[in-house]
Amino acid sequence: MPLPAPGPMSLVPFVSVEAMMKIVLEQGIERMLIDLARYIEDDFRRWEQFDKTPRIAAHSSEGVIELMPTSDGRSYGFKYVNGHPRNFQTGRQTVTAFGVLSDVETGYPVLLTEMTILTALRTAATSALAAKHLAPKGAKVMAMIGNGAQSEFQCLAFKAICGIDTVRLYDIDPKATGKAARNLAGKGLAVVPCTSAEQAIEGAQIITTCTADKQYATILTDNMVGSGVHINAIGGDCPGKTELHRDILTRSDIFVEYSAQTRIEGEIQQLDADHPVTEIWQVLAGKNPGRRDDKQITLFDSVGFATEDFSALRYLKDLLGSGAGHQMLDLLADPDDPRDLFGMIERYGKAVAAA
Amino acid sequence: MPLPAPGPMSLVPFVSVEAMMKIVLEQGIERMLIDLARYIEDDFRRWEQFDKTPRIAAHSSEGVIELMPTSDGRSYGFKYVNGHPRNFQTGRQTVTAFGVLSDVETGYPVLLTEMTILTALRTAATSALAAKHLAPKGAKVMAMIGNGAQSEFQCLAFKAICGIDTVRLYDIDPKATGKAARNLAGKGLAVVPCTSAEQAIEGAQIITTCTADKQYATILTDNMVGSGVHINAIGGDCPGKTELHRDILTRSDIFVEYSAQTRIEGEIQQLDADHPVTEIWQVLAGKNPGRRDDKQITLFDSVGFATEDFSALRYLKDLLGSGAGHQMLDLLADPDDPRDLFGMIERYGKAVAAA
Known part of the structure; x- marks a missing residue:
């Protein structure tokens, strides 16, 4: 039986x-x-x-x-x-x-x-989707700071969805940069390994930061960020973990996924609780224009959201x-x-x- | 390869x-x-x-x-x-x-x-564990009201952990009672199928209610509950879902798992938010005596907790x-x-x- x-x-x-x-x-x-x-x-x-x-x-x-x-x-x-x-x-x-x-x-x-x-893919797809509405028109060069497990997915999403043709890679560990450069070879992107964050952002219209320390870090300082740039900050995603200097935030127009969550976890935990931010769905739904002009610094303070x-x-x-x-x-x-x-x-x- | x-x-x-x-x-x-x-x-x-x-x-x-x-x-x-x-x-x-x-x-x-x-087992084990400290000494008879998927597990837990030797079964659907009675045959319990809740509670020192309606129901009315009884109410477990008449609650000493959750979901959602209750861990840790005398009505208002x-x-x-x-x-x-x-x-x- x-x-x-x-x-x-x-x-x-x-x-x-x-x-x-x-x-x-x-x-x-x-x-x-x-x-x-x-x-x-x-x-x-x-x-x-x-x-x-x-x-x-x-x-x-x-x-x-x-x-x-x-x-x-x-x-x-x-x-x-x-x-x-x-x-x-x-x-x-x-x-x-x-x-x-x-x-x-x-x-x-x-x-x-x-x-x-699947999370690596959806995080990259979300970043690129936001950048399509926030990055300066005709952006071709992205700095990718933090070359860990997420980095190649980000680079290919920005190529496929935003038309990026060049990525400039930097990580505090050169082995991580080497790994990402090897993985991205032959994928239709010009890949430029860099030895400092400053070098990586040279000529980049988009800066993606994706580092993993669980602490307040300063991957980007204020003087590194010129006008017109779009910053895609995805590494700071829990209380006490940020990547950007506070002065960058106050110069930027800030876009978030769900403000109730981002105020706890995102870069904006460094700012007052009523600092104005725009939820990205409003841009995607046509209720907010996203980028308005060429000089504006836009920041997608992304922590990842359940939707x-x-x-x-x-x-x-x-x-x-x-x-x-x-x-x-x-x-x-x-x-x-x-x-x-x-x-x-x-x-x-x-x-x-x-x- | x-x-x-x-x-x-x-x-x-x-x-x-x-x-x-x-x-x-x-x-x-x-x-x-x-x-x-x-x-x-x-x-x-x-x-x-x-x-x-x-x-x-x-x-x-x-x-x-x-x-x-x-x-x-x-x-x-x-x-x-x-x-x-x-x-x-x-x-x-x-x-x-x-x-x-x-x-x-x-x-x-x-x-x-x-x-x-596993949930059926842990729910039954928790009920019997609480009853070991709350039911009157020497309790041998339990009324089991609601003879769905949880009922046999409850009956065997009270046998194994509390020494119950007789269960009196009632369900609004006699087929459910028949199913439970068949499943419990030969398990070392006297099984008495009943045709009303009133009949089921005759001579019972413990009353377990485990019904599934998602609404305010009154499985037990006040006049059905005599002094000295222990009530194990496990079916009311979400907002708007209760099993006991409010008057029973005010006559009982009420024990709960985690009061912050039970006030939202349990029988005590019918009471004021400051109605005194005792968390069962205090009894198990020796900080509260549990049952104090033979006349006391004890109620374990159990909704299930993460621990x-x-x-x-x-x-x-x-x-x-x-x-x-x-x-x-x-x-x-x-x-x-x-x-x-x-x-x-x-x-x-x-x-x-x-x-």
């Missing part, structure tokens, strides 16, 4: 790291970034439909573990993500993540997925619907009679005994 | 529903309830070490999806759980859940598990350490160089092409 198979309602599609790598290779990374940006933009444009809350963070001396939930009333998504700057010393990722998309009507998960790779993960989960679910690889996970109990959870275990025991 | 296997740090132990059923059968359900109660008690006794927050709930007209995180500074746990009273109409569980335990030092998950079955899930996750992780069945899930990216997430995908692509 065969063991009873898990009931159909017990199974949840699961995308492993390996399955995600296959999806990235099949789709092509630039195509995937462009498609992701479209989903992210669509969701930002219907911002008012989402339940929004700052993420729920558990801080420790080593790092942070966060849950990032949101819902549009039909689907519910959340991401689990950590941030541990010293993890690389033990061969671990600074940021790892996984996420779940659920059906609000039943509360049942419909997708479980790795999100370490971006929701968009990424929604994108991935649609891909699975078109046949992308995944496995089915026996995650939810599915007894014959939904009220007979206890009996399900007993019947399984009898089947095991008889098998 | 073989494809690269997922790196060791990418793998997270996963306990599926089937694996959990095997564990329950191997351990024996009463033994498992007793062991779980010990873990839950240990954690309640060190209550002050935990980061505590009311769970994060996303409500809809159909139900609720909740995230329940907590941490003791070394481990971090969270549970995803839904509550959808009408789910049984489509063959789904009212409550399904899964959970994760992580290492605070790295932020890396160390366990992913189904928690539909109970944390205890269950910790218990399960220890079981896996002793060899309990599970599989390894490729959930976390583990590149050779932790900063080379991008390169990992490229190298995988080359290996696929060469294979």
Whole structure:
């Protein structure tokens, strides 16, 4: 007598790291970034439909573990993500993540997925989407400061979505710069490794900072930032962690994802709580012009928001619907009679005994 | 050329529903309830070490999806759980859940598990643990009102942990009562199916209510509750969902898990915000006597709290350490160089092409 198979309602599609790598290779990374940006933009444009809350963070001396939930009333998504700057010393990722998309009507998960790779993609897609509206017209050169796990994704997103043709790389660790330069070779970008942040920003219309220290750092000082530049600051993303000198902030027009969260975690934690900022959805929805003139310094103070993960989960679910690889996970109990959870275990025991 | 296997740090132990059923059968359900109660008690006794927050709930007209995180500074746990009273109409569980335990030092998950079955077990273990300190001495008879998926677990926990020898079952649906009675046959309990709540509580020293309507209901009215009884109310667990008439509450000494959460979700949402209640950890830690005399009506207004899930996750992780069945899930990216997430995908692509 065969063991009873898990009931159909017990199974949840699961995308492993390996399955995600296959999806990235099949789709092509630039195509995937462009498609992701479209989903992210669509969701930002219907911002008012989402339940929004700052993420729920558990801080420790080593790092942070966060849950990032949101819902549009039909689907519910959340991401689990950590941030541990010293993890690389033990061969671990600074940021790892996984996420779940659920059906609000039943509360049942419909997708479980790795999100370490997917977060890198959605973060890059969000940065480039914002820059499309904030960077100076015709920007071709980006300085990429911080050449860790996120950097290549950023560079390719700005190429695919904003038309950047040159990236100038700098990291305090030259090995990281070398790694990024090798990975970006042959990808259609001119790649210029630099030995200082000052050198990296020479001639750059866009400056992306993505460093991982969990402390107040000053990656950019005020005199380094000329007029007309767009700054994409994505490394400062928790209380006590910033990358830019305060004087840069006061000279910039600041754009954020969700101000209630960014005031806790972003660069603007250095400013008064009522310092004016613009939520990026207002730009994407046409309620705010974004960049107004050539001299304006624009700053996207990005910490990552739950709707971006929701968009990424929604994108991935649609891909699975078109046949992308995944496995089915026996995650939810599915007894014959939904009220007979206890009996399900007993019947399984009898089947095991008889098998 | 073989494809690269997922790196060791990418793998997270996963306990599926089937694996959990095997564990329950191997351990024996009463033994498992007793062991779980010990873990839950240990954690309640060190209550002050935990980061505590009311769970994060996303409500809809159909139900609720909740995230329940907590941490003791070394481990971090969270549970995803839904509550959808009408789910049984489509063959789904009212409550399904899964959970994760992580290492605070790295932020890396160390366990992913189904928690539909595990939640049923930990809820029953918590109820019986509280009753051991709150029910009248020598209590032998329990009324079990609401005979859904949770009911058999409750009955066996009260047998194993409190020495109950008789359960009196009632549900508005006689089929549910019949199901519970059949499941409990031969388990060492006298089982009395009843046709009304009034009949069920005859001679009972403990009354457990576990019904699922998402609304204010009155499962027990004031005249039904005599002096000396212990009430274990576990079905009211979200805003607008209660089971007991308000007059019962004002006659009872009320014990709760975490008052900040219970005032939002429990029976006591019917009372003033400053109505005195005792957190159950104070009883378990010896700071409050629990039941003081034979005439006192005690009420455990239980909505389920994150530390109970944390205890269950910790218990399960220890079981896996002793060899309990599970599989390894490729959930976390583990590149050779932790900063080379991008390169990992490229190298995988080359290996696929060469294979």
